Amino acid sequence: MSLSIKYWGVRGSLPSSKTPQGWITHIEGVLRSFFNAGLKEPSQIQKFIENYDVPNLGGYGTATTCVEVSSSKQQLIIDGGSGIRILSERMMSGRTHTSTRGPFHIFMTHFHWDHLIGLPFFTPHFMPGANIHYYGVQKDLEKLIRGVFQKPYFPVPYEALAAKVHFHVLEPYKTLQLGDLNVTPYQLDHPDPCWGYKISCKDKTYSHCVDTEGTRVSREELGPDLPLYQNVDLMYFDAQYTFPELAEKANWGHSAAQIGLDIAFRENIKQILFAHHDPGASIQQIHEIRQQTMEYYNWRLQHAKQSNEPIGEVKWDFAYDGLEVIL
Numbered sequence: 259m260s261l262s263i264k265y266w267g268v269r270g271s272l273p274s275s276k277t278p279q280g281w282i283t284h285i286e287g288v289l290r291s292f293f294n295a296g297l298k299e300p301s302q303i304q305k306f307i308e309n310y311d312v313p314n315l316g317g318y319g320t321a322t323t324c325v326e327v328s329s330s331k332q333q334l335i336i337d338g339g340s341g342i343r344i345l346s347e348r349m350m351s352g353r354t355h356t357s358t359r360g361p362f363h364i365f366m367t368h369f370h371w372d373h374l375i376g377l378p379f380f381t382p383h384f385m386p387g388a389n390i391h392y393y394g395v396q397k398d399l400e401k402l403i404r405g406v407f408q409k410p411y412f413p414v415p416y417e418a419l420a421a422k423v424h425f426h427v428l429e430p431y432k433t434l435q436l437g438d439l440n441v442t443p444y445q446l447d448h449p450d451p452c453w454g455y456k457i458s459c460k461d462k463t464y465s466h467c468v469d470t471e472g473t474r475v476s477r478e479e480l481g482p483d484l485p486l487y488q489n490v491d492l493m494y495f496d497a498q499y500t501f502p503e504l505a506e507k508a509n510w511g512h513s514a515a516q517i518g519l520d521i522a523f524r525e526n527i528k529q530i531l532f533a534h535h536d537p538g539a540s541i542q543q544i545h546e547i548r549q550q551t552m553e554y555y556n557w558r559l560q561h562a563k564q565s566n567e568p569i570g571e572v573k574w575d576f577a578y579d580g581l582e583v584i585l
């Protein structure tokens with residue numbers, strides 16, 4: 259039984275893109291690489307593109323947090339950042355398993371703008387007969403969602419939504435069974451506060467740890483939240499900052515890849531995807547963070563080998579909009 263995780267938005271804080279001039283400069287660079295490689299013919303374009311990885315050519319994405327987790331029988335969505343608009347379009351065009359009336363299950367981590375800004379553009383809200391279920395640990399979940407559909411911030415008030423909307427306040431650390439998915443909320447290190455989710459389907463487990471500063475790293479510090487990081491196939495971790503920036507931006511609620519790697523090495527996590535990319539981070543800057551992460555990763559493995567520390571390899575990368583991982 260496989261578990262699929264699709265990333266519709268991986269940017270943090272604010273949807274952001276290069277300027278048109280920035281894209282022109284980027285396209286110019288790509289065209290130069292094409293000709294510098296000695297290529298000339300249109301028939302060579304496809305092969306040239308296939309040699310690039312997606313972020314090198316198209317960047318890491320512009321949309322804020324929205325993640326779709328699905329098994330063959332059940333689907334859920336984590337957060338309603340601007341990425342949910344594209345997911346909504348796919349659902350309405352029938353290009354996903356879910357029917358256009360749902361039921362839809364949206365799990366909220368917290369209510370910072372970047373995690374809910376896309377909700378008014380989730381089309382099923384306006385469809386008679388649609389059922390939308392919201393889940394969150396925050397006790398005022400209903401009030402917080404109602405506040406999104408409110409004049410003068412949005413022209414359609416909550417009372418005018420055609421869909422039937424349901425609210426489910428979750429108990430921390432208590433597993434909810436949704437079809438064949440088991441969902442358990444754990445607290446992250448973020449202001450206001452923010453809850454991560456551990457989602458399991460049979461023997462596959464996904465751990466959603468965005469937004470978090472990762473201020474608690476040791477098992478003792480993590481206390482009741484430690485299981486979020488244990489027996490995990492894929493962890494999605496906040497890496498908005500470089501390691502030196504982390505010290506400058508203490509208490510801003512975001513982390514660095516090195517923190518996630520340390521947890522993964524200790525807890526034997528198989529794979530990590532880093533995300534919540536800074537809105538100001540260019541493709542080049544994220545590449546540089548990726549390079550720094552690689553240097554740390556290699557140093558950590560070498561150090562472990564020299565000191566006979568039993569740690570295994572961890573598969574890791576930086577997430578981009580549209581990436582899908584099948585566990």
Ligand SMILES: [Zn+2]
Binds near residue numbers: 373534
């Ligand atoms: Zn965020």
Ligand SMILES: [Zn+2]
Binds near residue numbers: 368370448452469511
């Ligand atoms: Zn946040």
